[in-house]
Amino acid sequence: MSALDLTGPAGHGRVYWALADCWNVVRRGLTHYRRQPVNIAWQLGFPILSVLLYGYVFGSAMRVPGGGDYQDFLMPGMFVMTMAFGFINTATVVVYDATKGVIDRFRSMPMASSAVVSGRGVTDLIVACAELAILMLTALVMGWRPDGGWEFLAAFGLLLWLRFALIWLGVWLGLLVPNPEAAGGLFAVAFPLTMISSIFVAPQLMPDWLGRVAAWNPISSTAAATRELFGTPVGGGDSWVERHALLMAGVWPVILTAVFLPLAVRRFRRLSR
Amino acid sequence: MKDDGYAVRAEGLEKRYGEKRALDGFDLTVRAGTVHGLLGPNGAGKTTAVRILSTLVRLDGGRAAVAGLDVAREPREVRARIGLTGQYAAVDEVLTGRQNLEMFGRLFHLGGRRARARAGELLEQFDLTDAADKGVGDYSGGMRRRLDLAASMILTPAVLFLDEPTTGLDPRSRGEVWDSVRALVAGGTTVLLTTQYLEEADRLASRVTVIDRGRSIADDSPDGLKSRVGGDRVEVVVAERADIPRVVKVVARVADGEPEADETELRVHAPVTDRVTALTDVARTLQDEGVRVEDIGLRRPSLDDVFLRLTGHRTETTEKEAAA
Numbered sequence: 061m062s063a064l065d066l067t068g069p070a071g072h073g074r075v076y077w078a079l080a081d082c083w084n085v086v087r088r089g090l091t092h093y094r095r096q097p098v099n100i101a102w103q104l105g106f107p108i109l110s111v112l113l114y115g116y117v118f119g120s121a122m123r124v125p126g127g128g129d130y131q132d133f134l135m136p137g138m139f140v141m142t143m144a145f146g147f148i149n150t151a152t153v154v155v156y157d158a159t160k161g162v163i164d165r166f167r168s169m170p171m172a173s174s175a176v177v178s179g180r181g182v183t184d185l186i187v188a189c190a191e192l193a194i195l196m197l198t199a200l201v202m203g204w205r206p207d208g209g210w211e212f213l214a215a216f217g218l219l220l221w222l223r224f225a226l227i228w229l230g231v232w233l234g235l236l237v238p239n240p241e242a243a244g245g246l247f248a249v250a251f252p253l254t255m256i257s258s259i260f261v262a263p264q265l266m267p268d269w270l271g272r273v274a275a276w277n278p279i280s281s282t283a284a285a286t287r288e289l290f291g292t293p294v295g296g297g298d299s300w301v302e303r304h305a306l307l308m309a310g311v312w313p314v315i316l317t318a319v320f321l322p323l324a325v326r327r328f329r330r331l332s333r
Numbered sequence: 334m335k336d337d338g339y340a341v342r343a344e345g346l347e348k349r350y351g352e353k354r355a356l357d358g359f360d361l362t363v364r365a366g367t368v369h370g371l372l373g374p375n376g377a378g379k380t381t382a383v384r385i386l387s388t389l390v391r392l393d394g395g396r397a398a399v400a401g402l403d404v405a406r407e408p409r410e411v412r413a414r415i416g417l418t419g420q421y422a423a424v425d426e427v428l429t430g431r432q433n434l435e436m437f438g439r440l441f442h443l444g445g446r447r448a449r450a451r452a453g454e455l456l457e458q459f460d461l462t463d464a465a466d467k468g469v470g471d472y473s474g475g476m477r478r479r480l481d482l483a484a485s486m487i488l489t490p491a492v493l494f495l496d497e498p499t500t501g502l503d504p505r506s507r508g509e510v511w512d513s514v515r516a517l518v519a520g521g522t523t524v525l526l527t528t529q530y531l532e533e534a535d536r537l538a539s540r541v542t543v544i545d546r547g548r549s550i551a552d553d554s555p556d557g558l559k560s561r562v563g564g565d566r567v568e569v570v571v572a573e574r575a576d577i578p579r580v581v582k583v584v585a586r587v588a589d590g591e592p593e594a595d596e597t598e599l600r601v602h603a604p605v606t607d608r609v610t611a612l613t614d615v616a617r618t619l620q621d622e623g624v625r626v627e628d629i630g631l632r633r634p635s636l637d638d639v640f641l642r643l644t645g646h647r648t649e650t651t652e653k654e655a656a657a
Contacts (some may be wrong), residue, residue, distance in 0.1 A: 077442065084439045092427045095468065161423030165484070168387050170413040171440045332391050 078172040085179020089153075090186065103149060104191060107142040108198050111135070114260060115202055125264050128294030135199045136215070136286040137259035142191055143223040144254055144279050145247075147230035150184050152243045154234025158331075167331065177328065181227045188223045192216060207291030215289035218309045222282045225313030228320035235327040258283050262295040263302070275299050278312035285309035340365040340400060340492045340523035341386060347394030348381050348547075355381040357547035358395070363525055363540075365491075368518050370538030370555070371527040374636065378547040379527040380420070383496045386525070387417045400491040416485030416493040416522075420500060423481060424469055430480050431456060431465040437484045455483040459513055475506025482513050486522075493517060495526045499533060511536060531636050535559070543643060550643050562634045562642040564589075567611050568602040569619070570628040577601060583618045587611040602632065 072080075093100050114134055122130040157163045166176050206212055237243050256273055258280040263271035274280060275297055284305035287293050296302055341363035348356040356378045363369040373379050384390040386399055388408040397404045400414040424433050431452050438448025456465045459479045469477060478498060485493055495514065499507040514537055518524055528534055534541045535555040543551040543558070551558065567587070569580050577594050580601045584592040587610070588603035595601075605611035608631050619626055 080442075081440055084436060088425065088428065088436050091432060092425075095427055095429075159421075160426070161419045161421040162425060164389055164419060165417065165423040165437075166440070167389055168412060168415065168417040169437070169440055170409055170442070175440075332389060 074172070078174055078178075081172045081175030082178040082182060085175050086182045086186070089179065089183030093187065100187070100190070103187075104194055106145070107138055107191070107195055110141065111138050111195065111198055111202065114138070118260075122261070124295040125262050126295065128292070131202070131204050132290075132292035133262070133287065133295045134260065135204045136290060136292075137283045138199070139192060139195055139219055139286065140222065140279050140283045141254050141259050142195060143188060143219050143282075144226065145250055146184060146188055146191075146223050147226040147233070148243065148246050148250060149187075150180065150227055150230025151234040151237065151246060152240060154180065154231050155237050155243045156240050158235060159239055163331070173328075177231055177324070180231065181224070184227055184230075185220060185224060188220055192219060208289055209291075211289040211291065215286040218282055218285055218289070221310070221313045222279065225316035225320070228317055228324045232320050232324040232327055235324070235331070253277070254279065258295070258297075258302075262297065264297050271297075272299070275302050278308075278316065281305050281308035281312050338365055339363060339398075340367075341369075341398070341525060343382070343386065343395065343397040345395035346382065346385060346392055346397060348378075348385060348390070349393055354547050356385070356392075359544065359547055360549050361542055363492075363523060365523050366518075366521060367540060368514065368524040368526060368538045370534030370541040371525060371544055372529070372531065372534050372541050372636065372639070373527075373544035374529060374640065377544045379544055380496055381547075382544070383417075383419075383494045383525070383527055387415055387494050388412055389417075413488070414491045416488075416490035417496075418478070418481045418485045418494070418498055419496045424477060424484060426470045427468060429466050429468055430461050430472070430476075433469060433480060434483060434487065438487050441487050443487070451487055455486060458486075458516070459483045460509075473506065474502050475509045478502065478506065478510050479513055482510070482517075486517065489520070490522060492523045492525065495524060497527055497529065500529070507533075529636055531555075531558075531634060531639055543639065545640065545644055558639060559634060562604075562638045564604055564606060564634065565608045566602045566632045566634065566638075567605045567608070567615055568600060568628075568630055568632045569615065569626060570598070570600045572599070572625040572627050574599060576624050579622065579624060580619065583615055583622070583624075586618075587614050599627070605631075
């Protein structure tokens with residue numbers, strides 16, 4: 061087998077191989093889930109358990125300002141939380157590949173180096189779609205009834221948009237933390253950050269200063285925007301950021317990407333320092 | 334730099350990590366078609382050198398060509414001609430052995446059909462057919478390392494870098510990896526092997542470069558190196574400290590050099606050439622003289638001995654490889 065074969069059949073340029081390499085990295089990621097279905101069960105177990113716990117245990121005691129059903133408030137929040145925690149999965153896989161030398165092997169091969177990251181991102185988005193579908197089914201079984209029509213697809217899109225932005229945070233953190241154990245610790249940081257938002261409790265019910273922080277939490281905008289699109293716009297506040305939830309649910313991920321994509325790329329380049 | 338019979342040619346390589354000079358004017362030439370050992374303790378710069386030559390890390394100074402191509406200017410072309418097996422078995426632990434090789438084959442742009450065929454060939458060549466469809470997580474250390482080697486051989490590279498391929502393996506797995514490396518060289522691949530074990534370099538390499546503090550301090554055949562450190566040594570451990578002077582005298586008669594005595598460990602050792610005669614001679618004489626001997630034997634020179642001789646200082650094994 062001569063080394064000259066590896067650009068493949070003549071006529072295929074860099075873009076073709078960047079996409080082909082990306083797809084092959086995606087296949088690897090999906091094969092992981094096929095070989096370890098228990099992983100996807102764990103990944104889904106937490107949000108499903110949260111839906112059940114918050115829905116049934118807290119649900120009776122929770123109230124939504126301005127009236128409305130707590131379930132209508134909670135379920136979109138749960139979808140957002142699952143997307144938000146997704147960056148931990150990204151980071152865990154990346155740190156694992158980095159410490160086990162898999163990323164080095166990829167970098168020593170004549171493949172497109174962008175595929176290492178783009179393949180991860182596409183895998184995570186596919187998994188996020190599956191997670192959302194299963195969570196929504198769980199919510200429907202529990203009696204959640206969105207009123208909207210096809211807008212629910214837009215809600216789905218906004219949730220994936222948030223997940224997309226957080227891929228870069230995950231890649232950056234995955235290359236930053238020293239070992240897989242440390243990546244597990246990210247959960248301890250992420251959990252409070254999701255609590256200080258409009259996911260479980262409306263910000264108006266929090267102490268004034270905390271409510272303001274919670275309203276400006278990027279995931280609050282996605283939560284409020286999806287509640288609107290599901291046709292159950294309950295618990296919204298009247299601050300500027302809460303009144304423009306749809307807009308901000310589009311804008312926040314752009315800002316997150318603008319911050320963390322360059323950081324992730326820089327960190328990736330630093331591997332060759 | 335053009336093809337001149339050298340698979341690797343590095344001149345004055347420099348690499349700094351903060352204050353530390355991982356490579357400090359490192360030179361290396363490796364003849365095509367040979368196994369070349371890069372011998373040195375932890376922190377000497379072995380891994381850094383391999384990472385520069387395999388295009389993973391940029392160099393700060395000097396220049397290097399692999400398979401006739403400049404690593405700094407033509408990294409993609411270099412990558413198409415090299416294989417790399419690092420200190421960790423860089424294979425996917427969740428996938429099976431076959432899935433690993435097929436994935437890497439597709440990423441080497443073989444296409445699905447050829448990637449599958451190549452995976453089958455390599456599994457057979459590296460004696461992994463029986464375990465091909467098991468998850469790598471269930472592989473032994475030696476099997477993992479062999480799979481790692483197989484993944485490096487997908488395109489039959491011109492130059493294969495092996496960074497401490499047997500570190501952490503038990504003796505049996507080590508032997509298996511050595512056999513695989515020998516088979517690869519028989520197929521025409523040039524191998525640059527880093528190791529901390531003089532024995533490993535001796536078994537596999539036809540030429541050895543010794544690296545210390547980022548510089549090459551010797552470049553010789555394994556026999557040449559061993560003869561510089563005096564080859565094998567005869568070693569006697571006595572029961573009574575008072576016997577040490579007598580033992581030194583006995584050992585000196587057969588030794589090639591001045592015997593060294595360690596008063597605290599009650600040990601006397603000296604380099605010898607005719608190993609078996611020297612050993613039996615020393616044993617007989619000590620018995621005749623009635624010296625109580627705790628232990629007697631032949632010891633091969635270790636990396637420590639090589640270092641002591643070449644640099645005048647012991648290896649700094651506590652010093653960590655900067656790039657690790």
